[in-house]
Amino acid sequence: MKLGKLALTVSATAVVLSSLLTAPPALAQVKEQFFPVLVYRTGAYAANGSQWANGYVDYLKLVNARGGINGVKISFEECETAYATDRGVECYERLKGKNGGATVFQPLSTGVTFALTEKAPADKIPLITAGYGRSESQNGAVFTWNFPLLGTYWVGAEVAIQHIAKKEGGVAKLKGKKIALVYHDSPYGKEPIPVLQELGKTYGFEVQLLPVAHPGVEQKATWLQIRQQKPDYVLLWGWGVMNSTALREAQATGYPRDKMMGIWWAGAEPDVKDVAEGAKGYSALTLQHGAEPNSKVVKDMLDLVYAKGQGTGPKNEVGQVLYMRGLLSAMLGVEGVRKAQERYGKGKVMSGEQVRWGLENLNLDQKTLDGMGFAGVMRPVQTSCLDHMGSSWVRVHTWNGSKWEFSSDWYQADEKVLRPMVMLASGKYAEEKKLKPRTPDECKL
Amino acid sequence: MLYRENGQFKTSYAADQQIFPIAQDRWAILGLLVVAFIGVPLLVDEYLFRAILIPFLILSLAALGVNILVGFCGQITLGAGAFMAVGAYAAYNFHIRIAGLPLLFSLLMGGVTAAVVGIFFGIPSLRVRGLYLAVATLAAQFFTDWVFLRVPWFTDNASSGSVSVSNLQIMGWQIDTPVNKYLFCLAFLTVFALLAKNMTRCAVGRQWMAIRDMDVAAEVIGIRPLFAKLSAFAVSSFFVGTAGALWGFIHLASWEPAAFSVDRSFQLLFMVIIGGLGTIMGSFFGAAFIVILPIALNQFLPAFGGLFGIRISTAGVSHAELIVFGGLIIFFLIKEPHGIARLWSTGKEKLRLWPFPH
Numbered sequence: 001m002k003l004g005k006l007a008l009t010v011s012a013t014a015v016v017l018s019s020l021l022t023a024p025p026a027l028a029q030v031k032e033q034f035f036p037v038l039v040y041r042t043g044a045y046a047a048n049g050s051q052w053a054n055g056y057v058d059y060l061k062l063v064n065a066r067g068g069i070n071g072v073k074i075s076f077e078e079c080e081t082a083y084a085t086d087r088g089v090e091c092y093e094r095l096k097g098k099n100g101g102a103t104v105f106q107p108l109s110t111g112v113t114f115a116l117t118e119k120a121p122a123d124k125i126p127l128i129t130a131g132y133g134r135s136e137s138q139n140g141a142v143f144t145w146n147f148p149l150l151g152t153y154w155v156g157a158e159v160a161i162q163h164i165a166k167k168e169g170g171v172a173k174l175k176g177k178k179i180a181l182v183y184h185d186s187p188y189g190k191e192p193i194p195v196l197q198e199l200g201k202t203y204g205f206e207v208q209l210l211p212v213a214h215p216g217v218e219q220k221a222t223w224l225q226i227r228q229q230k231p232d233y234v235l236l237w238g239w240g241v242m243n244s245t246a247l248r249e250a251q252a253t254g255y256p257r258d259k260m261m262g263i264w265w266a267g268a269e270p271d272v273k274d275v276a277e278g279a280k281g282y283s284a285l286t287l288q289h290g291a292e293p294n295s296k297v298v299k300d301m302l303d304l305v306y307a308k309g310q311g312t313g314p315k316n317e318v319g320q321v322l323y324m325r326g327l328l329s330a331m332l333g334v335e336g337v338r339k340a341q342e343r344y345g346k347g348k349v350m351s352g353e354q355v356r357w358g359l360e361n362l363n364l365d366q367k368t369l370d371g372m373g374f375a376g377v378m379r380p381v382q383t384s385c386l387d388h389m390g391s392s393w394v395r396v397h398t399w400n401g402s403k404w405e406f407s408s409d410w411y412q413a414d415e416k417v418l419r420p421m422v423m424l425a426s427g428k429y430a431e432e433k434k435l436k437p438r439t440p441d442e443c444k445l
Numbered sequence: 446m447l448y449r450e451n452g453q454f455k456t457s458y459a460a461d462q463q464i465f466p467i468a469q470d471r472w473a474i475l476g477l478l479v480v481a482f483i484g485v486p487l488l489v490d491e492y493l494f495r496a497i498l499i500p501f502l503i504l505s506l507a508a509l510g511v512n513i514l515v516g517f518c519g520q521i522t523l524g525a526g527a528f529m530a531v532g533a534y535a536a537y538n539f540h541i542r543i544a545g546l547p548l549l550f551s552l553l554m555g556g557v558t559a560a561v562v563g564i565f566f567g568i569p570s571l572r573v574r575g576l577y578l579a580v581a582t583l584a585a586q587f588f589t590d591w592v593f594l595r596v597p598w599f600t601d602n603a604s605s606g607s608v609s610v611s612n613l614q615i616m617g618w619q620i621d622t623p624v625n626k627y628l629f630c631l632a633f634l635t636v637f638a639l640l641a642k643n644m645t646r647c648a649v650g651r652q653w654m655a656i657r658d659m660d661v662a663a664e665v666i667g668i669r670p671l672f673a674k675l676s677a678f679a680v681s682s683f684f685v686g687t688a689g690a691l692w693g694f695i696h697l698a699s700w701e702p703a704a705f706s707v708d709r710s711f712q713l714l715f716m717v718i719i720g721g722l723g724t725i726m727g728s729f730f731g732a733a734f735i736v737i738l739p740i741a742l743n744q745f746l747p748a749f750g751g752l753f754g755i756r757i758s759t760a761g762v763s764h765a766e767l768i769v770f771g772g773l774i775i776f777f778l779i780k781e782p783h784g785i786a787r788l789w790s791t792g793k794e795k796l797r798l799w800p801f802p803h
Contacts, residue, residue: 041760050760078759080743085704086500089697090740093496111701114607118698122621134605185594187605187701194604211594214703425604432541433611 032075033068033337033349035060035330036095036102038112043082044215045240047270048322052108053078054313055326058305059334061312062297065304069337070346075099081112088112089119096123103355104128104333110188113146120145125352126336126359130329131264131287135191136425140360140388141437143426147359147388149332149381150287154421155413156263157192157235159285159394161199162411163261164233175204180231182222182238182246185211189237192263194421196235202417216242223249236262236284243271251278261285261396268321272399283398283407286321288378289328290397291404293319297327297373321404328378335364360385360443379410385443448796464642481631486624494623501736502630503691508716508728509641510684515714516722517645518677519657520570521578524585525685526709527566530702531589532559532686533693534599537608540694541601548615552690559686560679562589567678571671574660586707593702609699626695633691637684642725644680653677654723685713719777721786730785738773742766 037060039053040046060074068074077098079091088107096102105120106128107113113133120127121144128147129137135154137146164179165171181196183189193209200207208231210222216238223246226234234255236246243266250257258281262271267284269291292298298319306315317323333355340350340358350358362383369378381390392415396408430437448469455461465471489498511525536555539546562585569581593599593606600608613620620629644650652673655663664670693700712735720731743766750757757765781787 039759041758042763046760053759080759080763082763085697085700090496090500093492094744097492110605111607111703114605114609114699114701115697118609118611186703187607190605214706432609 031349032073032099033103034099034101035074035076035333036091036098036105037076037078038081038088038091038095038105038107038109039078040081040083040108042080043084045083048240048265048268049083049108050313051268051270051317051320051322052326052329054311054317055323055328056106056330057312057326058301058318058323059327059330061305061310062301063330063334065308065310066300069334070341072337072341072347072349074334081107081109083109083111085109085111085115089115092116092119096125100349101125101352103337103350103352104359106130106329106333108132108329110134110191111186114187117143117146123352124356126356128329128333128336128359130332131325132188135195136422136429138387138389138422139426139437140383140385141426141439141443142430142435143388144438145356147332147336147383149359149362149383149388149390150328150378151264151392151394151413152389153188153191153237153263154195154418155389155392155394156285157195158199158413158417159392159411160235160261160263161196161203162414163285163396163408165203166408171203177205177233178208178229178231179205179233179235180208180210180226180229181235182210182212182219182226183236184216184238184242185213188239188265192235192237194425195418198421199417212238212242212246215240217245219245219249223253223255226250226255227253232259234260236260236266238262238266238271240270242266244274247272247275247279247282250282251275257282258398264325264394267397267404268325269317269404270322277401279399280401281398283396284404286395286397286406287325287328288391288393288395289321289324290395290406291319291321292324292377295319295373295377296375297377298324300373301327324377328374331372331374332359332362332381336362339363359383360388362390385438385440448793448799462646464646478635482628486628491623494627497737497740498627499623499630499696500692501732502627502634503688503696504713504716504736505729505732506630506634506637506691507685507688507713508720508732509638509725510681510686510688511713512717512720512722512725512728513641513645513653513684514677514681515717516724516727517650517657518653518674518681519660520567520674520677521575521714522582522681523579523707523710523714524566524582525713526705526707527582527585527589528559528563528682528685529689529692529709530593530705531562531682532556532689533700533705534593534608535559535686536690536694537610538599538601540610548613548620548694552687552694555690556683556687559689560683563678563682563686564675567675567682570674570678583707583710586710590702590706605701607699607701608693610694611698613694620695630691630695633687637687638725641684645725649673649676657723715774717784719774719784721784721789724784724786726789727784727786730789734785739766739770742769 040049060076064073079095081088081091102125104126110132113129116127126145128149130149131151133148135152137143137148165174196207212219212222238246260282262284264285264287272279301318305311336355336359337350339362340354344354360383364381366380379393383390392413394411395406397404398407450467453468514520514522532555535558536551539551539554566585570578573581600606620626652668655668656673660670716731716735719734721727746762746765747757
């Protein structure tokens with residue numbers, strides 16, 4: 001029983017120590033803007049999740065290296081969610097009150113976003129979901145605290161069809177075509193379905209839905225169906241290992257890769273590099289940016305952060321697609337704080353509520369973006385009370401066997417199609433939750 | 446010295462048969478309840494409520510249900526997550542489709558629906574047992590995963606397949622703050638634990654245990670396996686289903702089928718194995734072990750590394766968490782195969798002799 005006693009003592013001291021040790025840092029720093037970082041560096045989606053996380057954290061470091069947000073330094077803490085909703089919620093609860101309160105949450109998981117959407121309004125912390133999350137949360141009158149900046153899955157689906165129509169030579173040519181959607185069977189993968197179905201009705205193409213169960217390594221049956229039914233195009237709405245598996249299966253089935261198009265979460269280096277030549281011709285949407293190793297912000301990053309040995313991830317991944325995504329996401333959060341400071345006092349620490357105002361009145365024009373080193377990486381973003389998305393610019397890039405290359409011009413989502421759907425869905429949400437959408441007057445506050 | 450029943454004479458059958466025949470136990474439990482209902486809400490902060498106490502209470506309730514089936518009736522199940530899902534989605538549908546239905550009723554109907562589904566998936570237990578039954582119940586898991594992902598009716602045609610509830614209240618009492626949520630779950634758990642304890646002490650509980658110990662012998666002495674096994678499935682699924690409804694409504698507020706995946710089933714099974722099969726107490730210990738330990742480790746390890754000036758990366762912490770957690774499970778199973786509850790009762794035995802151990 002001696003060993004048993006030892007174990008008990010050790011675990012008891014562990015519990016006591018942990019409560020003692022975790023408490024003090026909360027009091028230590030006050031004059032810092034705290035960014036909680038929800039990441040997944042383990043689990044089935046680690047390969048993609050860690051690149052995003054590295055970009056996110058590195059940008060925060062870069063801001064500090066450049067002197068903070070008008071002098072206010074950033075502090076941050078990571079919390080591992082492993083892409084699981086309950087762990088994500090736990091992380092949110094853990095970090096939301098730390099170091100003077102969380103500035104903004106970016107969960108990088110549609111499932112966690114759904115759960116936090118219910119909690120954020122009570123805690124008054126904004127939620128940025130750049131390129132994911134609930135599509136209808138674009139309507140800021142209802143979703144006061146959600147910011148699906150830069151694009152939603154509905155934008156993605158709409159642009160994907162635009163691109164296909166362009167390739168075919170006009171929307172009229174879409175009639176009678178078969179477009180298959182191979183999607184991750186979760187809220188993430190299901191988001192584009194309503195838009196595809198709506199457009200299918202309008203243009204007369206047939207949508208085939210082919211779900212793939214988490215984590216997506218089992219796709220034989222899906223690709224057998226594709227081989228039998230021979231859809232004209234395959235849209236891939238996958239994440240993590242599901243993407244490379246899909247490309248391998250496509251190779252095995254002989255489905256032409258140039259007829260396959262992924263969402264921006266299925267268009268990064270980890271998805272294709274193991275398939276390399278096999279993925280040649282595969283294209284994916286981009287959330288404005290692609291791989292940007294030559295952009296100025298990446299050069300700054302290497303000079304100011306990596307040269308000093310403070311980089312979070314491997315140096316050769318700096319500037320890759322998902323790294324840039326994380327970097328942009330962090331930038332949007334930081335710019336929200338900067339904007340809020342313009343109104344509530346420069347050089348002060350902003351509360352979640354103030355940052356929400358900043359994000360809602362974000363106006364990054366091309367000059368500002370170029371000045372920050374984002375020339376060629378992204379286009380202007382301007383948000384408003386009714387539009388929490390800010391912009392819907394999308395490009396397409398194609399894998400040439402060794403790197404991603406842009407293969408299309410800029411697209412913009414068709415507001416005429418999406419706006420009514422956003423209003424309808426957000427209206428339904430407001431009704432369910434008995435929320436009163438904000439009026440234009442309330443928006444000005 | 447302190448914990449001794451000398452001098453406590455029982456003068457009636459009722460006194461002899463009560464749940465806690467020793468006065469010290471009664472006082473301790475009463476004290477615990479007072480602390481839980483009054484002390485904790487005054488002392489504890491929001492993080493502890495939301496991230497630890499509420500999940501602990503709800504999963505304890507689910508573990509109680511699993512323990513009834515696995516620990517008391519000996520029917521191994523891997524479908525607990527499925528019954529949680531059934532409970533959550535059934536409660537959701539009652540809640541949104543019938544306007545004005547009291548919340549309590551919706552939650553309990555979630556449990557009742559889960560009980561019906563549980564009876565259905567319990568039917569194979571009349572023919573197969575042991576590991577084969579575990580595999581049969583696994584079917585329930587995959588079936589419900591499929592149903593709630595594929596049949597849009599159950600999720601009220603939500604385009605993303607994720608459902609959410611809000612504005613929960615019982616007779617004007619808003620269940621929105623962490624304290625209220627905690628009290629609500631605690632009240633549920635208290636009533637259900639009492640129910641479970643009494644059920645295992647009465648005729649039906651004895652039937653379950655007879656079936657568990659040797660089903661042929663039980664049949665010979667006149668116990669109907671059909672009734673005993675299916676009633677265990679029903680009661681267990683009712684508990685688990687109610688826990689599922691609470692998990693969805695109170696803890697997550699917005700959920701998708703992944704919240705009740707096969708991982709959840711394994712987690713619940715581990716809880717009862719580690720906590721102690723066939724004990725009510727064990728369900729609580731197991732839930733505490735599985736809910737609290739990973740989170741505690743996750744927070745403790747970076748701080749521990751910091752003591753020696755080592756910065757452990759986020760990924761390193763999660764990996765270490767899994768290693769330590771797995772190691773502890775194995776350690777406990779080797780040192781105490783009957784679970785933590787056995788340690789507890791051994792402790793009580795020793796306390797009786799204290800301070801004169803022999």
